[in-house]
Amino acid sequence: MKNDYVRGAPDPNSGGYGGGYGYGGGYGYGGGYGYGGGYGAGGGYEGGSSAPQRSFKDYLLMFRERVWYLIVAFFIIFSGSILYTFNKTKVYTAVAQVQLLRDDPSAMGNIPGMEMEPNQIRSAEDLNTQISVLESASIIVGVEQRIQDDVRERFMAPYSDALSLSGPLSPTEVLGRNRKIMPKRMSLMINIAYTHPDPIIAADVANLFAKEFIDYNLKLNIDGSMKAVEDLRIRADQQKERVEELDMKLADYREQNNAVSLDSQENIAREQLASLNEMKLNAKNVYDMIETKWNLVESYRREQRDLWELSFISEQSRVASLLESISQAKIQISSLSKRYREKHPVMIQLLQQLQESEAELSSAVQNAVNKLDSSFSESKSNYEVASQRLAEKEQELIELSKTRVEYNSLLRDLDVQQSFFIALTSRMTQEKAQVNLKNPNARIVDEAFPPMKHSSPNVVMNLAAGLFGGVAVGMGLVFIVAFLDDRVKSAFDIEGTIGLPMLGIVPRIKKLDTNSKAQAVASNVDRHVTETFRSIHSALKLNDESKNAKVIVTTSTVPGEGKSFVSSNLALTFANHGEKTLLLDGDLRLPNVARSLQLENDFGLLDHVDKDVAIDEVIIKEVYPNLDVLPSGGKSKNPTQVLNSAKFEAMFADLRDRYDRIVVDSPPLAAVSDALNLLPLADGVLYVIKFNTVKRKTAVVNVRRLWESNTPVFGAILNNITSTLSSYYYSHYSDKAYQDYYIHNDEEFEEELAGSVEPTVDSKS
Known part of the structure; x- marks a missing residue:
């Protein structure tokens, strides 16, 4: 009877384990597992869907099983805390309180260019810096030096036997280990605590720490001031050299540039520049005027016009007189021409005088032009000379300005350096006067006093820590x-x-041998075991696949898990319910069925397969009512050949027709592979797991081999669990009220069983 059921793939022909395992509310689920749909009608555990999750109760169960780990660990730790508390030397803690002051001026305070923030406590960083100073090794060394010799012996006496990695503890190591600095929140107050077995020494050392801290800070301030004074002196000397250097440089510059008085030189240069500029303007005006006249002369010449028509020529006295003479001569000639002819001596004389006047006029005009030409050349030359002199003077003034810039830069630098030198000298003088006036930046508010009560060991705290720690x-x-x-x-x-x-949970049977355990259902030696197998039978009957399964193979992971015990008692349960049942020993390497039922194993399965002995001759009939047993008939050297033979397969086909149920006890999967050879002939598998024995990883690997065979695995049976652990781990699979119900009706059950079960042994050789 086969199907395609594989892990994670629902079987369409399966109806699921609905309705609960067992009857009467025994070891029942309530909803059941469904191969095709999950936990029955409840729809919980679907094949391949979401796996069950650990609940809070699971963790409580894990804790309950291993509670002795808790008890032992608690006992060790709590006992240790008690021993530590009451054996530890009592020590006393004294506390001195110190207040930090804010003011601590800097030596470089008001120097120009060197301004610094006052050294004040303004933030948490400043406060933490002071705390770090208080925790420093320098303070510890200072305190160690303050401890006088007569007190040192008492101080070190409690630590004479104490050792460190470097040998016996030194006073500084003791001081560092037992000193504690505790700043008070939102204030500048610091508590200095010191712990010692002697309360008086504890108070004295705490006060020494406070005094050393104050003196150490004061010493740092004085040293800082002295260093600042020395730094100021060095810087003042350097600054003095710088001032002298600049002074010499300025003098050299004056000498090189002949710049004794740049202001007067610049004033003279500016006056000369103004005069030259005026001369240039005048020369320019003259030049422009003469150039204009000359241009008119040139224009008249090109036009061949008379030059005496130009006003600046006609206005000259010689030209003007000649023009007047010519005009009168022309008038006379015009008037006499009416009386005389041209050949007349008077006319000839007048014409000759006219010609002479015109010749003189031409000469006079030419002289005027020549003078104009000479004046033009002279004015042009004067203008060019004036322009050149003006440009030279301007360049001279520019050079003076450049000299003035560098000169002023040197002068300003000298003034700044002189001011800085004066400030340094003044500050150095002030700081020298203030060195002896330095005040500490902290003060003792409360001195430590010898405590009346010890601070350690803290009995309540230690015992509480031991309790909760355990x-x-x-x-x-x-x-x-x-x-x-x-x-x-x-x-x-x-x-x-x-x-x-999980089909069922088989409780552990105490004080019984193997043979008695194999017949526990028949003898009803343990009512809980009997009830467990009945609930497994009911679960198998409720599922469609297992209900009609004739051949059921039982296997396990490793030997010793109670596989044969489960096989025999399950077969007895089928038989008690009226089903014709055969218990077949399929373990041909280490057969156990016949021995556990106290039957002979001389003839059996191997005789039928290897020696052709009739099947009826090797089956032991009616061991119990409705129960036959087919032993192995010994051990086989080649079990896989037997299990894979055609004769073995034919035997199974014959047995299917004879019996309602065939329970096959097969070898464990992790040991040999014989069980896998039986799977093709089986309708399903029951997987037996011994409580707290098999590793999960090993079981998973071997169950996967069953899935891969495509043979339905009806479920797992957990074997050999104590009733106490069963009530903790599997309370949701059983109910105490139901168990009490079965126990209460046990007498009736025994009477019924005694009347129906009579063991008979029919062994054949």
């Missing part, structure tokens, strides 16, 4: 061990990790 370590140890434990022991391991539904 509980915490114990709890941590419990859960660490629990998570490191890889063994199968809970429903979460079987269902969530291995991935199998």
